[in-house]
Amino acid sequence: QVQLVESGGGSVQSGGSLRLSCAASGYTYSRYSMGWFRQAPGKEREGVAAIDSDGRTNYGDSVKGRFTISQDNAKTIMYLQMNSLEPEDTAMYYCAARYTTSGVFLLPYMYSYWGKGTQVTVSS
Numbered sequence: 001q002v003q004l005v006e007s008g009g010g011s012v013q014s015g016g017s018l019r020l021s022c023a024a025s026g027y028t029y030s031r032y033s034m035g036w037f038r039q040a041p042g043k044e045r046e047g048v049a050a051i052d053s054d055g056r057t058n059y060g061d062s063v064k065g066r067f068t069i070s071q072d073n074a075k076t077i078m079y080l081q082m083n084s085l086e087p088e089d090t091a092m093y094y095c096a097a098r099y100t101t102s103g104v105f106l107l108p109y110m111y112s113y114w115g116k117g118t119q120v121t122v123s124s
Helices: none
Strands: 003-007 010-013 018-025 032-039 046-052 057-059 067-071 077-082 091-099 118-123
Touching: 003 091, 018 032, 018 091, 018 118, 032 077, 046 067, 046 077, 057 067
Parallel strands: 010 118
Antiparallel strands: 003 018, 018 077, 032 046, 032 091, 046 057, 067 077, 091 118
């Protein structure tokens, strides 16, 4: 059974940094897509960044140049380094995955597995 567990959220001031982690377990597929999404109260879930088994990455327009997605060598942990955080980045951040195919998708419906989320709060 696939499990995704996020960690690393917290409260920071505007301009600060955080690094989120997503630990994945329970899969054996060599081809996959993984992504970070966020959802603020009253807003739709938004694609933040994605990475796949081929090493390709993709970013949402609002985070380009500030956030970096990566994975460890074993490809079991995905990271999201968030720099120059702004109050508009405040949201619940979710890790998502899909297996058997690669691709860097930023659309929530493309993903089959989701973590429970980690809260990021940025104060001005």
